[in-house]
Amino acid sequence: MRNDSYFQIHHIAIQTADLERSAAFYGETLGLVRIKEEKTPKGRKIIWFDSGTGRIELYSGKPEQALIKPWSPNSVGPISIGFRVNDLEEAVRRLMEANVPVIKPPYEPVPGERAAMIQGPDGEEIVLLEKEVG
Structure with a gap:
């Protein structure tokens, strides 16, 4: 089936509390291909993965910045x-x-x-x- 939609998903971005732990999960456990790493001028680290049909962008908080709201088993992550x-x-x-x-x-x-x-x-x-x- 072909999708000629003007808007197609390029990537999904996930801010993570532990960038390397998440990178190991998406890369080693799920087998996505690690394609790029970068650092923003404000110090945020970013790691890109390719799933073959879209990309996952994992990114850290700014240095010394915790996640705004931690994950809870009582709500969706x-x-x-x-x-x-x-x-x-x-x-x-x-x-x-x-x-x-x-x-x-x-x-x-x-x-x-x-x-x-x-x-x-x-x-x-x-x-x-x-x-x-x-």
């Missing part, structure tokens, strides 16, 4: 991201072996669609989808 996977059961199994918290094991949010939810390093909710929505 700072952001929710969705990734498509070829084999949901295999993806969840691999992530559990890597000690990634599984928020919700494989389920059917609507008939015919399968998903699971995991937690990223800063509490971000990551949805794994076995097929395209729509």
Whole structure:
């Protein structure tokens, strides 16, 4: 299916409390390709990853700046991201072996669609989808 939409997702930015921990998660655990690192004039560090269909931008706070609101188990984390996977059961199994918290094991949010939810390093909710929505 081709998408000729004028607006297409370029990247999703996530401010993280521990940049290297999050970089290890997205790079090593999820297998995204680390493509660029940079530092802003105010000292914020940024690491870019490519998923093949969009990019993730991880960024630190400014030096000596904590996250405005810490993650809480009583609310959705700072952001929710969705990734498509070829084999949901295999993806969840691999992530559990890597000690990634599984928020919700494989389920059917609507008939015919399968998903699971995991937690990223800063509490971000990551949805794994076995097929395209729509």
